[in-house]
Amino acid sequence: MRKYLYIFKSEVMTNMQYIFNLLVGFISYFILIFIFLNLWKYIYSDSNELINGYNMNQMIWYVIITEILWMSLGGRKLCRKICEDVRGGNIAYNINKPYSYIGYILSSHLGSVVVKGSIFTILGMLLGLIFLGKFPHLTLFSIIIVLITSLLATIINTLFVIFIGLFSFIIEDANPFWWLYSKVILVFGTLFPIEYFPGIIKTILSYSPIYAVSYGPAKLFVDFSIPNMVNVIIVQIIYLIIIYVLCLLIYRKGVRKLNVNGG
Amino acid sequence: MLTVVKNIKNQLKVSFLTVKYALIREMINKTTFLTNITFMILNDASFILQWIVLYALKDNVGGYTFNQVLLLWGIAAGTYGFSHFFFESAFNLSDTINNGKLDAFLVQPKNVLISTITMSISASAIGDLAYAYIMLFVFGFTIKNFLLFTLFCFTGSLIIVSIAIILGSLSFWFNKSDVIADTGNSLLTNFATYPDGIFKGITKILFYTILPLGYVAYMPVQILSSFNIKLFILVISITIMFITLAVITFYRGLRRYSSSNLMIART
Amino acid sequence: MNEKAIIVKNLSKTFRVKEKEKGFKGSIKSIFKTKYREIKAVNDLSFDVDKGEILAFIGPNGAGKSTTIKMLTGILFPDQGTVEVMGIDPKKKRKKLAYEIGTVFGQKEQLWTHLTPYDNFKFFGAIYDIDDYTVEKRIKELKDMFELDEFINTPVRNLSLGQRIRCEIVASLIHKPKILFLDEPTIGLDPVVKENIRTLIKRMNKEYHTTVFLTSHDVGDIEKLCKRIIIVNHGQIVLDDSMENLKYHYLNKKIVEAKMKEKVNLNDEDGITILKDKGYNLKIEVDTTKRSVGDAIKLLNPNNIIDINISNIPLEDIISDIYKRDK
Numbered sequence: 001m002r003k004y005l006y007i008f009k010s011e012v013m014t015n016m017q018y019i020f021n022l023l024v025g026f027i028s029y030f031i032l033i034f035i036f037l038n039l040w041k042y043i044y045s046d047s048n049e050l051i052n053g054y055n056m057n058q059m060i061w062y063v064i065i066t067e068i069l070w071m072s073l074g075g076r077k078l079c080r081k082i083c084e085d086v087r088g089g090n091i092a093y094n095i096n097k098p099y100s101y102i103g104y105i106l107s108s109h110l111g112s113v114v115v116k117g118s119i120f121t122i123l124g125m126l127l128g129l130i131f132l133g134k135f136p137h138l139t140l141f142s143i144i145i146v147l148i149t150s151l152l153a154t155i156i157n158t159l160f161v162i163f164i165g166l167f168s169f170i171i172e173d174a175n176p177f178w179w180l181y182s183k184v185i186l187v188f189g190t191l192f193p194i195e196y197f198p199g200i201i202k203t204i205l206s207y208s209p210i211y212a213v214s215y216g217p218a219k220l221f222v223d224f225s226i227p228n229m230v231n232v233i234i235v236q237i238i239y240l241i242i243i244y245v246l247c248l249l250i251y252r253k254g255v256r257k258l259n260v261n262g263g
Numbered sequence: 264m265l266t267v268v269k270n271i272k273n274q275l276k277v278s279f280l281t282v283k284y285a286l287i288r289e290m291i292n293k294t295t296f297l298t299n300i301t302f303m304i305l306n307d308a309s310f311i312l313q314w315i316v317l318y319a320l321k322d323n324v325g326g327y328t329f330n331q332v333l334l335l336w337g338i339a340a341g342t343y344g345f346s347h348f349f350f351e352s353a354f355n356l357s358d359t360i361n362n363g364k365l366d367a368f369l370v371q372p373k374n375v376l377i378s379t380i381t382m383s384i385s386a387s388a389i390g391d392l393a394y395a396y397i398m399l400f401v402f403g404f405t406i407k408n409f410l411l412f413t414l415f416c417f418t419g420s421l422i423i424v425s426i427a428i429i430l431g432s433l434s435f436w437f438n439k440s441d442v443i444a445d446t447g448n449s450l451l452t453n454f455a456t457y458p459d460g461i462f463k464g465i466t467k468i469l470f471y472t473i474l475p476l477g478y479v480a481y482m483p484v485q486i487l488s489s490f491n492i493k494l495f496i497l498v499i500s501i502t503i504m505f506i507t508l509a510v511i512t513f514y515r516g517l518r519r520y521s522s523s524n525l526m527i528a529r530t
Numbered sequence: 531m532n533e534k535a536i537i538v539k540n541l542s543k544t545f546r547v548k549e550k551e552k553g554f555k556g557s558i559k560s561i562f563k564t565k566y567r568e569i570k571a572v573n574d575l576s577f578d579v580d581k582g583e584i585l586a587f588i589g590p591n592g593a594g595k596s597t598t599i600k601m602l603t604g605i606l607f608p609d610q611g612t613v614e615v616m617g618i619d620p621k622k623k624r625k626k627l628a629y630e631i632g633t634v635f636g637q638k639e640q641l642w643t644h645l646t647p648y649d650n651f652k653f654f655g656a657i658y659d660i661d662d663y664t665v666e667k668r669i670k671e672l673k674d675m676f677e678l679d680e681f682i683n684t685p686v687r688n689l690s691l692g693q694r695i696r697c698e699i700v701a702s703l704i705h706k707p708k709i710l711f712l713d714e715p716t717i718g719l720d721p722v723v724k725e726n727i728r729t730l731i732k733r734m735n736k737e738y739h740t741t742v743f744l745t746s747h748d749v750g751d752i753e754k755l756c757k758r759i760i761i762v763n764h765g766q767i768v769l770d771d772s773m774e775n776l777k778y779h780y781l782n783k784k785i786v787e788a789k790m791k792e793k794v795n796l797n798d799e800d801g802i803t804i805l806k807d808k809g810y811n812l813k814i815e816v817d818t819t820k821r822s823v824g825d826a827i828k829l830l831n832p833n834n835i836i837d838i839n840i841s842n843i844p845l846e847d848i849i850s851d852i853y854k855r856d857k
Contacts, residue, residue: 025446027446032453038463173295183309
């Protein structure tokens with residue numbers, strides 16, 4: 001475990017050097033939130049109104065949280081890297097190293113997400129305060145829970161990206177699958193809470209990974225409740241186990257294929 | 264006068280060949296080429312879902328009907344499509360300048376700016392164009408609509424390409440400006456797909472000044488919905504103004520071009 | 531006949547170079563406050579080139595060669611001084627100049643790599659407004675001269691480096707330029723290919739009377755091709771002379787290398803400089819104005835010599851000597 005912590009730490013240090021680029025990257029985030037602020041202000045012409053159980057402030061905070069989670073993930077770059085590792089044969093060098101490839105990628109990627117995530121969180125909170133004037137109802141306990149579930153969400157999300165990237169063992173280019181995944185998360189997971197979708201879609205979404213990687217933490221931030229918390233954490237743990245096992249399976253299968261081909 | 268016509272003819276011939284050869288280059292790998300196009304169409308289409316959800320709440324968002332939002336999307340996609348198909352390299356101008364890649368065009372007897380911004384094309388832009396015209400069909404296809412739509416996609420693309428040229432030309436003066444150029448370019452596309460009616464005050468002023476989306480997307484939607492000759496002339500003149508501004512900025516900067524002789528000295 | 535192809539007077543160009551401090555702190559600092567240093571890449575340069583001449587324009591890295599060549603071809607704006615290439619000021623009439631010159635930059639490719647050389651040549655024909663009939667004729671002519679027959683229909687990316695550079699040269703000759711600028715044309719090529727390129731350049735110069743302005747680090751290029759040489763260092767000309775003169779200055783110095791039976795103890799004395807002394811192997815420089823080579827051999831004792839080699843100082847050494855002297 002210590003070696004993964006070390007990998008994580010050195011990645012954090014490296015990423016600290018690119019803070020300027022992160023700050024410029026925040027501009028896109030700012031614009032997005034700004035657009036949504038205007039959009040929801042327009043739709044909630046009466047600000048006391050509730051739509052699908054949310055008031056205007058909650059809707060905007062929801063987007064603030066889901067976009068922090070999504071934008072700090074940097075999934076496209078990670079997927080590309082894994083695809084290249086697989087296709088370029090880089091992965092073969094990792095087989096006989098004393099750490100697991102999945103553990104290595106996960107810990108180094110989390111290192112970069114943590115730096116970006118922290119900066120985006122601080123700036124995102126400030127932005128929300130400036131735009132809306134107040135936080136949703138928060139307690140120390142709920143903040144801690146939101147942080148924990150956000151971390152879990154990021155780990156699950158990263159594992160999903162790794163899983164998709166490792167798909168290039170089987171098909172030539174896994175990037176289109178990543179693209180599909182990102183579209184689904186963006187459209188169904190970041191812009192609206194799942195309550196906004198009609199009947200059957202809503203049911204499907206509440207069992208989908210979106211519940212674990214996006215909706216969960218954001219929902220707990222804007223509308224905390226103990227039953228919700230229990231729900232989110234259980235779903236997250238189940239998904240964590242499922243996706244980790246899937247990663248292991250595809251990795252083993254892929255490595256066997258590599259050995260057969262002689263690397 | 265005759266030589267001017269001849270020069271323009273020759274320039275067009277070279278530009279046509281450049282686009283043709285760049286297209287051939289993109290098509291070398293057929294699967295990637297087709298996937299890029301298909302996925303771009305799907306990508307653009309996926310955003311319809313967002314609007315279906317919103318229009319389920321209200322039948323008018325920012326003064327736009329659902330059909331008008333689709334048309335807005337169509338114009339945005341068409342603008343993006345034209346600009347990235349013909350002028351993809353305008354969006355990488357910083358890089359071209361910083362790496363001294365203008366040299367090759369500076370020793371040729373053709374227009375440097377045109378050669379520079381037409382040297383590559385983007386395959387996925389074809390997907391955007393396809394999507395744009397699908398949206399036009401959904402909105403209502405008439406010959407008049409088709410002509411106006413195409414014209415506005417083109418003027419729009421000339422405006423955003425002009426802005427890309429101005430932002431990219433900053434690299435003649437400052438060498439870290441590429442990040443600014445990238446952000447500026449993506450900023451424009453972010454706004455272009457939302458009805459302007461949801462924005463108020465200062466933002467609206469921005470849309471008709473330094474973030475000229477008003478002329479790229481909002482006015483064209485208005486004109487297509489009900490024709491207005493004044494607005495039409497305004498859009499055309501603003502386009503010409505932006506092109507002029509871009510050309511001036513580029514050639515001003517070109518005098519400072521250092522052909523990547525800028526080394527970073529470490530002390 | 532003795533018209534000038536290039537006239538350069540008091541040419542100067544200064545670059546502002548960013549100074550960056552090391553490490554993380556330095557990067558942060560440089561965001562807020564950037565220090566600049568001025569570097570005179572070209573400093574008050576004056577020279578001219580005759581029509582039909584092959585000129586070597588050489589100097590160590592960073593001496594200002596590329597900057598000069600870029601000002602001559604209209605890529606860079608000079609800060610001071612005047613340039614005239616075929617009577618045209620590159621600063622004012624860039625396009626007009628472009629029809630008169632051809633350029634090959636060894637490290638920058640101008641060809642489309644996914645197209646065949648033939649398609650590329652046609653493309654260049656269009657750039658220079660040449661009609662189809664003329665282009666075809668010209669391609670055929672150059673194809674024969676540069677021996678491109680085998681691969682004129684193979685995509686450029688599948689060609690070897692030597693074949694590519696030949697195509698680059700042909701592409702820059704499509705419009706019959708009066709001057710050809712060659713910047714490091716043989717970089718990265720093997721000796722046989724280098725020799726081949728040199729022969730072709732020479733042949734082209736002879737047949738079309740194209741003026742050739744050559745920069746190269748390869749002494750072979752210079753020795754085989756050029757009659758005149760200009761050496762620049764720190765942005766200034768340190769030598770402008772004919773190849774013959776240059777060699778003649780150094781011809782009165784000979785290098786004597788000898789393999790001995792027994793060790794000799796030799797010291798520097800008038801007219802003799804010891805370059806290497808490994809006991810049995812000896813390398814000395816003899817200044818023949820002060821001492822004859824025979825004398826030097828006598829000093830070594832002819833009976834003691836197993837093998838001996840007397841040679842001129844290689845051009846390479848002459849040049850690096852000039853570079854060093856300038857410091």
